[in-house]
Amino acid sequence: MDHPEAKLAPLIHVAGTNGKGSTSSMIRAMLEEHGRNIDAYHSPHLVRFHERILINGRPISEQHLVAALEHMLARNDGAPITFFEATTATAFHAFEQFGTADHVLLEVGLGGRLDATNIVPGPGISVITRISRDHMEYLGEDILGIADEKYGIARPERPLIIGPQRPDVAEHLYQKAKSDGLTFFAHGRDFEQADHMYHDAHGALDLSVTHLAGTHQWENAATACAAIRLGLGIHDLNLCNPAILQAGLANTHWPARLQDITKSCNEKLGTTFPHVLLDCGHNEDAGRVMANHMNSLGGNCAMILGLQPHKDAPGYLAHVAPYLDQLIQVPADVGLPVNDMAHHVPNRKLAHWEEAVRLVQKEKPQTPLVLCGSLYLSGLILKRIG
Structure with a gap:
């Protein structure tokens, strides 16, 4: 493909x-609020x-x-290639051919060190968000080993x-960055x-302007602000304007993250939650x-949970169980079985999320409803309710 990854605008690479x-x-x-053109690559859709x-x-x-x-x-001419590799290569070519970006923003698919996005050379910044245990079948159980995989996107x-x-x-991350002689900015030290x-x-910046729900989004907003003010701001102090940054935070939209879909759900599905x-x-x-968010709603919620097998x-249910009035487990996507990992929370299992919604509507029509567990399930729901 004549190395489109080597012809991109300065990179913003995000792992975690x-x-x-x-x-x-x-x-x-x-950055868009600053008038910058951004090409971006996210996954999954x-x-x-x-x-x-x-x-x-x-x-x-x-x-x-x-x-x-x-x-x-x-x-590629029929050579072996994974879906994510093919998608990433397609994105790089599209950026080269059709974009006029000031920055290219790449979200890591899985891990970091061996991720297909981790091939882009050149200037920019690397960002590591909160690290916890996930994808252990690929990254292992050790949290510091997982951190090493995420740190693999770092570049001198x-x-x-x-x-x-x-x-x-x-x-662990601080010591690795120091040992490698990197320029780095860390929460608790630099912001x-x-x-x-x-x-x-x-100076200070009020993050409460973001419309994304949940106090954890203030943490994400802080990391994003540090990326711009400290990372990109090394070479461009114009990016440190608090009013412009706050306007950008206020204009951020990201579906299926504690998203309130009450009106659309009730209208499309005939429910009364x-x-x-x-x-x-x-x-x-x-x-x-x-x-934390269910607690802010007063607890006693019905949950339809669609985790992949x-x-x-x-681990997920250990935290939410005290706030549950009802739990129904469903498949995370079409063709998948219901997650059958053993836990002690009373539950029922149904074959489809919409069947579960109808059951909750019949039994507990005035209970707050939480639909959660997977990007794939969220996509099915958003497609259904428009």
């Missing part, structure tokens, strides 16, 4: 277990494949996507931003976040975030 998508979307929105590849901030057109896919397939030519981490992970307030050498929440989180840390159901 939780918050990659939200942090990436915040970075993109804040929710409703349409085109969401994975953004050209100048908008999903790639059908015409350009088909052209890029055909080019990739012709150059790019400043590294280390977002909030549990203490042992934070210390702070206390509730909705962010602080760094340039007082509150319907959609979230794609699927690991123990996501369970902790969900529990290999996901840590006991």
Whole structure:
């Protein structure tokens, strides 16, 4: 393909277990508020494949996507290739051919060190969001080993931003960055976040302007602000303007992250729930975030949970169980079985999420409803309710 990855605009490379998508979307929105053109690569998509590849901030057109896919397939000439590798190569070609970006933002698919996105050379920044246990079948059980995989995106030519981490992970990443002689900016050392307030050498910033639900989004916003003010701001102090950054945070939209879908769900499905929440989180840390939010709703929620078969159901449910009035487990996607990992939370298992919604409507029509557990399930729901 004549190395399209070597011809891209300066890179913003984002790895981590939780918050990659939200942090990436915040970075993109804040840079766009500064008048920058951003090409971006996210995965997986929710409703349409085109969401994975953004050209100048908008999903790639059908015409350009088909052209890029055909080019990739012709150059690959039938050689073995994974779906993610093919998608990544297609994105790089699309950025080269159709984009006019000031920055290219890449969200790691899995891990970091061996990820297909980790082939791009040149200037930019690397960002690591919160690390926890997920994809253990590929990354292992050891949290510091998982951190090593995420750290694999770090490059000597790019400043590294280390977002909030549990203490042992934070210390591990700091020591690796020091040992490798990297320029890096770390939470707790170079920037702070206390509730909705962010602080760094340039001053304070109020993060409460973001419309993304959950106090954990302040943490993601702090990491995004550090990426711009400290990482990119090394070479461009114009990026440190708090009013412009706050406008970008206020304009950030990222579906299926504690998303309120009450109106659409009740209208499309004929339900009467007082509150319907959609979230794609699927690991123990996501369970902790969900529990905090369910507590803010007063608890006693009905939950329809669609975790993939290999996901840590006991770890997720350990946090949300005290706030559950009813639990129904469903498949995370068409053709998948229901997650059958053993846990102690009373539950029922049904074959389809919409069947579960109808059951909750029949038995507990005035109970807050939480639909959660998978990006794939979230995509099915968003497609159904428009």
